[in-house]
Amino acid sequence: MANYTPMMQQYLKIKSQQKDAFLFFRLGDFYEMFFEDALTASKELEITLTSRDGGADERIPMCGVPYHSAENYIKQLVEKGYKVAICEQVEDPKQAKGVVKREVVQMITPGTVMEGSMLDEKENNYIASLSKFEDGTYTVSYNDLTTGENSVALVADGFDAAIGELYSRPVKEVVVSSDFPAEQQEMLKERLGYTVSYQDETTIEEAFVDLVADVHQDKLKIGFGRLLQYIQQTQKRTLDHLQPVKVIELKQYMTLDMYSKRNLELLETLRKGGKSGSLLSIVDQTITSMGARMLKKWMERPLLSKNAIDTRHSQVEGFLHQFLERETLREQLTSVYDLERLAGRVAYGNVNARDLIQLRNSLRKIPEILETLREFTHPSIEELYHSIDPLHELKELLEASIADDPPMTIKEGGLIRDGFHDQLDEYRDASKNGKQWIAELEQKERKATGIKSLKVGYNRVFGYYIEVTKANLRLLPEGMYERKQTLTNAERFITPELKEKESIILEAQEKSVDLEYELFLEVRDQVKTYVQKLQYLADQISRIDVLQGFAQTAETNSYVRPTYKEDTRTVDIKQGRHPVVEKVLKGDTFVPNDIYMNDETDVLLITGPNMSGKSTYMRQLALTAILGQMGSFVPCDSANLPIFDQIFTRIGAADDLVSGQSTFMVEMLEANHALAHATENSMILLDEIGRGTSTYDGMALAQAIVEHIHEHIRAKTLFSTHYHELTSLEGELERLKNVHVRAEEYEGNVVFLHQIKEGPADESYGIHVAKLADLPKPLITRATELLDQLEGAYSSAEAAASAEEEQLSLFIEEESPKARKAERSASQFEQHIQNLNLLEMTPMDAMNELYQLQKKMKS
The missing domain is CATH 1.10.287 (Helix Hairpins)
Incomplete structure (x- = not known):
């Protein structure tokens, strides 16, 4: 290292401590990167790669980004999963002896982003930690740095269950110990796409002990301690906005494993990967971004408590029946900014005056919202009304202190309202009067010299000056002004009187800006004392937003309130509909269907042709259950439901290309996961199990799985199949019932009626479906001929088998x-x-x- 220049030695020393991050090294108005950082960043950011002499007889690769526009470049890197360490000058260059001292002041990682431009306003930005213990249990800890939210869960069923829990939230980064199993790290990185970071220290320092006051298990404290240590070490600042850790009691929520969330397309679709076409896209009628985030949390964790479910349904009912008041409320919510993240920015220390204006404007709306809530007559809405603190004192502070149109930066002045501080008003008055004197001076000198183009100007280098064009210099009396600067087309002058006023004006301006900055920091610190109350207010407004959104969805889409009975496992849905499919049908009317499964029916064996609606029928039951248990009304005429503890699905075919597993292996793994974890209070949806192997293998597996569920699990199960031979199970398994999707043949074509009827289907209509797909006519004709031959051969074989069976019987009798x-x-x-x-x-x-x-x- 001694061969490098002192500055490069400093860089290398700091970089050695930030090996897994791009080091943004501040040099003047640029953040510079060197060596491998420069080579990689130039490609990822598509910026010019240059080089410089580092003092070691070599040209060092180098690239850089302007300081004032660095945020966009950082965003690009973080979105690609990289980390960025911000290294700033921490001493005044004028006072430095040798190389200016520099330190890393912040690490920006995918899970610790705070800048609004890098965030999705309707989605949390979680960082998580995963800790493994010797007994095979795991803890999963979460933090959203933008809101201060903290939570932790204990997972007792191994790594797959821990991954399923991790998958339940939009996690961007996962922190593990350095000795975390390598194969599990690989899955986190490659299969699930997380940025993986490392932290071995798990001690919770005294300043943060209160955060875990309600956490009584050592494993949970260790798990959260790992996450907290990582956040402290990367952010390097106070974290006063962090909220107390909530212990996630997994038994209080419906379990939706990774497969089910994906197959049911709750938050995003399988094909497009976006929100459009998902369940979320149908039920999201929230107005605020914080309400949208809460809706996702509710969808990811449907409730198991009947009382809690009933409370939400009663509140939705309260909003539903008063249309005008609800519309007024929705209009008022449009003026409420993201209180949750504003509170986080205040505590984090990166709030500006415009953020405080958003906070003030939001608080102005709270009294109006309270007045509207008072107009709702349902008792459940009255409870919401009494839960809200409008924070009058904070609003008054912001009203009195912050100017209406402040600048983006906090060091240029213009932040504080007139009348808030006497000394500031005096400085402003002096500056204002001085500027008025300058304007009057300009008019006075024009009149005295007769030069109409004479002007009094200002720049930072020379201060105030009198400027006269060279064409008019002849009009100036000799010695009237003191020459200050010569330009190409003009001369600039000063006078003793002008310099005196300049000193007064500039001193007042400088002191005014400095004082404004100090006053702003004082106001920010006062706002900081309200952070916890702001977080609670944000939670209540979010809840109101989600509930009114449910009411809006119920009215728009004709949803009804479901009823629950804890002492029965009966499913009774009249005219049920698929919430997404009914909205995306173009020109067609959705055909609703009943679903009835009492204590004597655990398995519905569904047969019928492809494209007839079997998968839709299965999915709509699961989505109805999820909607109901998350607090929403449901798409049907009426619904009496049990409370499901888990939902397992195997719907659709997809290879797992990352792990190299075939469709059939994925199918078997997902089926096995359901069989291993389901209880009699669960729901299982299995679609076309056994297709990925030979006919007899597949049929044997399908039958064995149905029998196992029927005899040993007794979960409510919808099992669709093309193996018509399985329909005979209705005579063997007392709690299995055949149903089919009705289809009719008309003039050589199949007509799908999408109606569920009792009994088995009589045909598969495969060739008819191929015909609908416009396969070539000769191919369809040939397939029909082959089908006739195969069916004839099957009939002959059936007859021969019957005769052979009769002979065998006689043979045994002898x-x-x-x-x-x-x-x-x-x-x-x-x-x-x-x-x-x-x-x-x-x-x-x-x-x-x-x-x-x-x-x-x-x-």
Whole structure:
């Protein structure tokens, strides 16, 4: 290092402590990057790569971005998953002895972004930590630095369950220990796309002990401590806005695993990956950005408490039945800014005067909102009214202190309102009067010299001056002014009187700006004392926003309030609809259907052709359950529902390209996950299980899974299949019922009626569907011929099998030696099965054992 220049030595020393981040090294008006940082940043940011002499007989790669526009470049890097360390000059260059001292003042990472331009206003920006313990349990901790929200959950079911919990929130970055299992780190990075960071220290310092006052388990404290240490070390400032840690009791919420959230397209669609076409896009009628974020939280964690569900439904009902008042409320909410993030910016120390104007304007609306809430007659709305503190004192402080149209920066003046501070008013008066004197001087000198173009101007280098064009210099009496500066086309002069006034004006302006900055910091510190009250107010306004949004959705889409009974597992939905499909149909009317499953029906086996609506029927039950338990009304004529503790889905086919798993393997893994975790209070949706293997393999697996659910889990299950042979299970499994999607053949074409009827389907109509897809006519004709041949061959084989069965029966009756040997084999087979104790195995292990036994018996 000694071969490098002192400044480059300083850079290398700081960079050695920030190896996993781009180091934005402040040099004058630029942030510079060197070596590998420069090579990578020039490509990622598409900026010019240059070089400089570093003093080690080599040209060092170098690139830079302007200080004043750095935010946009930082945003680009962070959005790509990189981290940026901001290194500033921390001493006055005029007083520095040698190289100016520099330090990293902040680390910006995907999970610790605070700048508004880098954030989605309707989505939280979570950073999480994942901690593993020797007994196989995990803790998952969350923080949203923009709002101060903190929470932690204990996950007892291993890494897959921890990943499922992590997937429940929009997490941008995950913090783990340096010895976290490598294969699990790889999954976090490659499969799930998280930025992974490292932190081994988990001690919670005394200043933050109050945050974990309600956390009583050591594991949870360790998990949150890891996250808190990382935030402290990267942000390097006070974190007064951090809220007390909430312990997430997972048993209080419906469990929606990663597969189900994806398959049901709750927050985004599978194909497009955006909000459009998701459940969220239909029910999001929120007005404020903080309300939109709360809606997502409710959707990710539907409730299990009947009382809590009923409370939300009563509040929605209260808003629903008073249209005019609700419309007034919606209009008032449009003027409420993001109180949650404004409070965070105040505490974080990066709030400006315009932020405080937004806060003031929001607080001005709270009394109006309270007046509107008073006009609602439902008792549940009255409770919301009494929960709101309008924070009058804070509003009055902001009204009195902050100017109506302040600048973006806080060091240029113009922040503080006239009349707020006497000394500031005096400075302003002196400056104002001085400027008035300058204007009068200009008129006076024009009159005295007869030069109409004479002007009195100002610049930062020379101060105030009198400017006369060279063409008019002849009109000036000799010695009238003191020459100050010569320009190409003019001369600039000063007078003793002008310099005296300049001193008064500039001193007043300088003192005024300095005092304004001090006063602004004082106001900000006073606002800081209201942060917790602001956070609570933001929570209440968000809740009101979500609930009125549910009412708006219910009225617009004709949703109804569902009812729940805790002592029954009956599902009774009349004229149920899919909330998304009914809105996106173009020119068609959605066909509603009933769903009825009482205590005597656990499994609906659904048959019918492709495109007929089987998957829609299945999904609409799950979405109805989720909507109801998150507090929304539901799309149907009436709904009596049980409270589901979990929903598991296997709908649609998709290879997992990242892990190299085929569609069939993904299907088996998702099915196994449901079978391993579902209870009798769960819902399972399985669509076309067994398609990814041979017909008999697939049919055997499908039947075994249905039987296992029926006999050992008893969850409410919708199972769609093309294996018509499975419909015979209705005669064998007492709580299984056949239903089908009705379709009719008309003049050689199939007509999908999208109606669910009792009993099995009589055909699959596969060739008809191919015809609808406009496959070539010769191909359709040939397929029809082949189908006739295959069906004929199947009928012949069926007859032959019947005759063979009759002969076998006679053969056994004669008790031939072969028959007795067959009986012994069957007895051995039965004994082997008993020895295997299949019911103690997972479904996948049991099927594998049976396959091995089958091969053994054949040999």
